[in-house]
Amino acid sequence: MMIDSGLPSSEAARRASGSSFYAAMRILPQPQRQAMFEIYSFCRAVDDIADGYQADSEIRLEQLQHWRSQIDAVYAGKPLSNLRQLADAVSTFDLRREDFLAIIEGMRMDVVSAMRAPDLSTLDIYCDRVACAVGRLSVRVFGMEENAGIALAHHLGRALQLTNILRDLDEDATIGRLYLPREALDDAGITTSDPLTVLSDPAIDKACLMIAARAHQHFTQAEMIMARSPRRIVRTPRSMAAAYRMMLNRLTARGWRAPRAPVRLRPRQLLWIVLRYVV
Template sequence: MTAQDIQTHNEPTPLGCDPADLAWVENTVRQAGTSFASGMKILPPMRRYGMFAIYAFCRVVDDIADGNAPLATRTQELNEWHARIARLYGAQSVPQPEPLERVLLATINFFALRQEDFTAVIDGMMMDTQTVIVAPDEATLDQYCDRVASAVGRLSVRIFGECSDDGDKVAYHLGRALQLTNILRDIPEDAARGRLYLPSDLLDRFDVPRDAIKALDAPGLEGVCRVLAARAQDHFRTAFATMKTCRGRAMLPARIMGASYEAILKALCKRGWSAAVLRQRPSTTLLDKARWFSLSYLP
């Protein structure tokens, strides 16, 4: 995507941004190959580029947290993003703003996004940076899910056009459903980084070691993951039910994203979490996603 592709026939550009800046955030989304892209593409230009900016922001801070730079460097870079966000909301100007900051500023102003949600996302990345998360307690796991997923949802629903308390409730439950699904899908990859996001009380209940590598071969891992999968399914169910109290068109992208991830959760449950299959990536089809999208409208 180029700036020329975005601005044609002298039409005003989305969010009043420079076409080159818009092309930058869009290309960030394209290069990431995110499964959320389908939910973004159906949005009208203003909302679509707003979501591209949110995703690009999340991608940048996540790459910092997961990068190979020394801890001090990653911490400094995340703290700098705290300062950048504060400047976008403050009266002071941003020195030499980058394309992402310029589009974020336009998005923040147009959709009245809340600073605390950006702060929460960065704090979630800090959790991954400052300590290696292994067998967290329930409160820590829930806080992590809220920061890295539900906070993104709270930003997203406002861009979708739903600024109500029910919109925030959708973000609360759908964010947790998506993040728990990620955790259940990525257990081997997380273990390779020394991470184990499964909660300590469930590990203890099923006699699974509180060790990222040893947990992979534990017979009780299946039981832990089944309980967590049921929890994720409950969050999906509540999120979809709450969407019915919101504006239907505003919730369409959230339904698409939710259905895509619910299909992944169902595929994981079908595959299971035994040591023999744990490293097999679950596959989903467009038909699977369409099925769960349709079912999301049912009572």
């Protein structure tokens, strides 16, 4: 079976243009910007596999394994021709193989299990793989000091992923997923793990507020780390944090009881946030 895993640089930029982080990535100098486009494009590609319900789980696992092989080839100095710019980013910014593989493992979690009300420990592992590993790659591109960068990836990655979970409840439920942890549901008195039933329960607010509080704690820790870092180095992550914290505040103000109106930031709002951190 032939699997097309490569993405040309133009495709990397095109995929990134659909991200809510695009404006924040655009303010980076060209080498860093291209590296972030390549990282985002890789993440988008493996995420598309995890969410590809047109294919059965065995095919999707095979596709993820193929990506793992291609990452191994990049680090062996034998990348596919259309992964050469990703290989350039790996070399230029000393990106770690284990972080790419962690992202693939996070996507694998979505394929091998239904991800319905995981316990907090499992959810934390998932967040570390699908979000914090991306952060660990990103902070190397930004040029952060090692320890500060790892700490920022730990907190900001979790903050962003928990916000995504709270934003995408209905979208995830349509494909049978529920990332709210079992402990939050139990605390709210919700005993089922069926996504649609959980989302129609009036106690959903209590469960979501527990996760929102965790996200806010991680945002606060991330902001403290960035405040101690050179401003020019953390312009992009500060923009990302500000945009997502605004989204989290709006989700909290709206609440999570049905019916839930979608919460999205408008392009001009994202641009305004980015411009705050350009200088």
